Amino acid sequence: MLSTKKTIYNVANSFEIYKREIDNNHSEDGSRIIEDCDKFISPYLHENESANICERAVLYLNSLKANAVSDYIDQGCRYLCIWINNNVIENKKSPINVINLFNEFLRKFEEYDGDYKFKDYLKQFSTDMLENLMKLFELYSKFNINNKEISSCNNCDCVKASADLYNKFADECYAGDDNDFCDELENFKQTYENYMKTSSCPETIPQILPPIKRHNIGATVSIPFAIILVISFFLFILYKFTPFGLHVSSLLNRKKTIYNDLEQDTNEFIFNSKKLDINSENKKYSLSYHSVE
Incomplete structure (x- = not known):
């Protein structure tokens, strides 16, 4: 059943x-x-x-x-x-x-x-729902070989045409995000294959249809995240336990020392410059005072 x-x-x-x-x-x-x-x-x-x-x-x-x-x-x-x-x-x-x-x-x-x-x-x-509904109605109508009001082709021609439509819509299912659309395609696949068990159609007509593949959004998001984790772990191992890591560490420490020395020299230069400015101002005031006497 x-x-x-x-x-x-x-x-x-x-x-x-x-x-x-x-x-x-x-x-x-x-x-x-x-x-x-x-x-x-x-x-x-x-x-x-x-x-x-x-x-x-x-x-x-x-x-x-x-x-x-x-x-x-x-x-x-x-x-x-x-x-x-x-x-x-x-x-x-x-x-x-x-x-x-x-x-x-x-x-x-x-x-x-x-x-x-x-x-x-x-x-x-919605309009998206209606578009998919009309596609599925076309699919079932093409396959419904016993209802001449909605299907005008010969039996096996209709079966082949419906199989082609199914393959087209299966691709759309994978590219989209309508789970009901995909589920209904699986319902059709089951109906189709059940009919083909007793069908007299030639071997050129597919007996079974490809399975429905769904676009896994979770996998799409998790794969890049997993790659980032692996790269981070690899770089950590490389940095901690290999000669390359020691070389990089030494290079970074050397650059850090140079930066600190440069910063210290800069600060001393600024301090000395300010000190000179202050002394210069004091001398100016001193000269002005003696001139009044």
């Missing part, structure tokens, strides 16, 4: 329940159920579609609220972003625009049901 890690991206491979929910949340005859959406306008939507899309989003959010399970709500909100990106925004596609439209739907829902705040359930919701 597969053991799936829990991540903020799990919805990328378990979105069917959310898809059915949003597909069913609209009236059959086109009549409006949510009056708050009648005058809804967004720069990301065509004007003649804005009200209908707004209503579907608000009804979908209402169904998430009714479930009352925080993880279900969190994953459901992430799927809403997938739906907005893939099915709603035709032009101006970008993570920031998807997040902006998502927030517009949240505000519209709060007008519909002012006592409920979805943002209380949302964790790590």
